[in-house]
Amino acid sequence: MSDEEIKKDTENITPEADSEVVEYEFNENGEEDFKKTLKKLREDLKACKKEKEEYLTGWQKERADFANYKKAEDDRRAMVSESMRERILSKFLGVIDSFNMAFANKEAWEKVDENWRKGVEYIYGQMNTIFEEYGVKPVGEVGEKFDPNFHHSLELVPTDKKELDHTVSQVIQKGYKLGERVIRPAGVNVYEYKSVKDGP
Numbered sequence: 001m002s003d004e005e006i007k008k009d010t011e012n013i014t015p016e017a018d019s020e021v022v023e024y025e026f027n028e029n030g031e032e033d034f035k036k037t038l039k040k041l042r043e044d045l046k047a048c049k050k051e052k053e054e055y056l057t058g059w060q061k062e063r064a065d066f067a068n069y070k071k072a073e074d075d076r077r078a079m080v081s082e083s084m085r086e087r088i089l090s091k092f093l094g095v096i097d098s099f100n101m102a103f104a105n106k107e108a109w110e111k112v113d114e115n116w117r118k119g120v121e122y123i124y125g126q127m128n129t130i131f132e133e134y135g136v137k138p139v140g141e142v143g144e145k146f147d148p149n150f151h152h153s154l155e156l157v158p159t160d161k162k163e164l165d166h167t168v169s170q171v172i173q174k175g176y177k178l179g180e181r182v183i184r185p186a187g188v189n190v191y192e193y194k195s196v197k198d199g200p
Contacts, residue, residue: 157169
């Protein structure tokens with residue numbers, strides 16, 4: 001191949017953005033210096049491999065970062081949604097309390113007009129159904145062992161029965177939990193054991 005033919009061939013090479021055109025060197029006889037060219041190609045290949053590894057590592061890191069960001073964003077959205085639901089449902093606890101107080105005085109409640117009473121009880125039932133749909137459940141029952149995670153102690157009631165010590169004697173205000181999270185602890189009176197020897 002003559003020098004002019006090689007020159008024509010190399011003029012037709014269009015390099016890509018980041019690649020380099022290999023420069024061919026010729027000796028006085030017009031023969032290609034294969035050793036220098038081969039050395040340059042090896043160096044270029046090594047540099048390309050290194051660059052490829054850097055790009056691959058960078059891409060994998062970015063992909064992992066994005067997956068972590070997406071998970072964190074999904075968790076944050078779920079927390080905001082849960083927090084909003086908890087806030088809204090908490091506002092209705094006062095309404096439920098009002099119903100419970102009205103029903104607590106059975107004698108007065110029985111005197112209310114039957115049709116009106118049934119209507120109010122129906123509304124109360126609807127509210128409880130909504131609470132159940134959202135996973136809200138009451139907490140705090142008489143006889144339960146006192147647990148500060150679920151109960152708020154309002155008053156200590158003395159007892160001479162040791163087995164009743166630190167158990168709920170009366171539920172003053174119902175508590176509620178949303179899923180496994182307590183949104184309001186139950187207001188309770190708690191038995192406190194005092195032996196007869198202890199005195200008043």
